[in-house]
Amino acid sequence: MKNIGNTKKNKKNMRKDYITMAVVLVIAAVLLFVFPQKASSVLTISRNYLVELVLVLPAVMIIIGLFSVWIPDQMVVKYMGHASGAKGIILSLVLGMLPTGPLYIAFPMAAALIKKGAKRSNIIIFISAWACIKLPQELIEIQFLGIKFTFLRLGLTIVFVIIMGIIIEKLIEFTDKKNIKAGRS
Template identity: 35%
Template structure:
């Protein structure tokens, strides 16, 4: 029974381990090489991802939502697309490092179009990569490939935004409706200090060491706004 429960919770990991087991039985040499490559990428991720998560947390806590919306949101227009292209082009690190940053930008008000541009340029139009491409394949090849890829990125970004709506993307942020607006609590960054519950006990409670907005009709907007202002990690917004 416990084995079945573990499998249901870790299906992907279990399937990967089974594939490795089969490879070791059939071709031990290739299986050993696959394990070596996997360990290399795991070590790389362990070195990079903590820094990425720290950077993401800092940006989410200290960069105002209005700044992201003005720079990368729907109302940013062509300026936002240009900023997104530059951000992705000047980025460093593997593409998987861009996913948590992109998620943070989406929660802060970035558009789907601009997130696609960031991810795509991060993957195939990075400036350091272009220099190596020109060195090995020639400047003409690099230039033509860069132009065509850029055109394709913008077309793909706008098509993706037409098909995928931001409401369909899972977020860690919980949204609660209240009189006069909504309250957003980002559980990922809530440190469980309980300041909000002390300031506005009618509207906030603690559950599993995380702040929750009470589902009631009590209108305590003044203290709710004060709780938002006093939250030390800016985990609450409206």
């Protein structure tokens, strides 16, 4: 599944993250020691944000886990392979929004989909939705930035992502045609 092949690399990255965290905490402690008059405001602010995260983070993690088990990657490829028109666009959006892992596994999937004959516009929509409209993440966006901000940003993003998919497809078709013509003459 998600961690195929590079669990070792994941472990190494994780260790790096924990070391960075330790360094940051030490630097923070030193800074607060040097500027004691700032300590109370810094600690209060950090605590408030931490509380807000702790309230939702475990639940979001569980949702991510449930998604990845109940909706496997293979299903995404299966449905994306042969879909076009409005149905293809909606499917690319919805499948991209499912939290099936980080962006770096979306690229190989997209490449496989291109080989399978999926439309380029749908691939672009799929990748973009994958990158910026992940469902569990949006729950956290609502928590921190409010429902109005989140929905407006998502709505606009969806519209622009669809436009972008279509523009890129047309541009690539156009330049490919030109290349073929140039090659002939």
